[in-house]
Structure formats: structure tokens, C-alpha cells
Amino acid sequence: MIKKLVHTRFHLSYEHQLVERAKELRQNMTVAEKKLWHGYLKTLPFRVLRQRPIAYFIVLS
Numbered sequence: 001m002i003k004k005l006v007h008t009r010f011h012l013s014y015e016h017q018l019v020e021r022a023k024e025l026r027q028n029m030t031v032a033e034k035k036l037w038h039g040y041l042k043t044l045p046f047r048v049l050r051q052r053p054i055a056y057f058i059v060l061s
Contacts, residue, residue, distance in 0.1 A: 013054070013055055014052075014053035014054055014055060015053060015055065015056050018053035018056075018057075018058055019053055021053075021058060022051040022052060022053050022058045023051075025050075025051040025058060026050050026051045029050075033050075037050065048060070
């Protein structure tokens with residue numbers, strides 16, 4: 001059974017149940033993720049988002 005994705009005008013479609021899991025992943029980063037985020041991605045001149053639900057996946061966007 002395919003579930004209907006949440007879709008708004010300003011956001012990508014996503015599976016609603018993944019929001020809480022993505023929040024948990026952002027709050028409990030692995031050592032490697034912390035090094036990558038704080039040592040590199042946070043310093044880029046454009047915005048990088050961590051663990052965002054897109055469709056049926058949780059991605060770094």
C-alpha cells in the first residue's frame with residue numbers, strides 16, 4: 001500500500017512519520033557526522049540542512 005505524501009506549495013513532499021525520526025537523528029549525531037557538520041558543512045557559503053525527510057527518505061540536503 002502506497003501512502004499519500006504530505007505536499008505544500010513551498011516544501012518538498014515527505015512522509016509525515018519521518019519528521020520525528022529525522023529530529024532524533026539531528027539530535028543524536030554520530031562522531032563522524034559531528035566532525036563533518038562542525039568541521040566543514042557549517043562553514044559553507046550556502047545553507048546545508050541535516051536529516052530532512054524528502055519523499056520516503058531522510059537525507060542531508
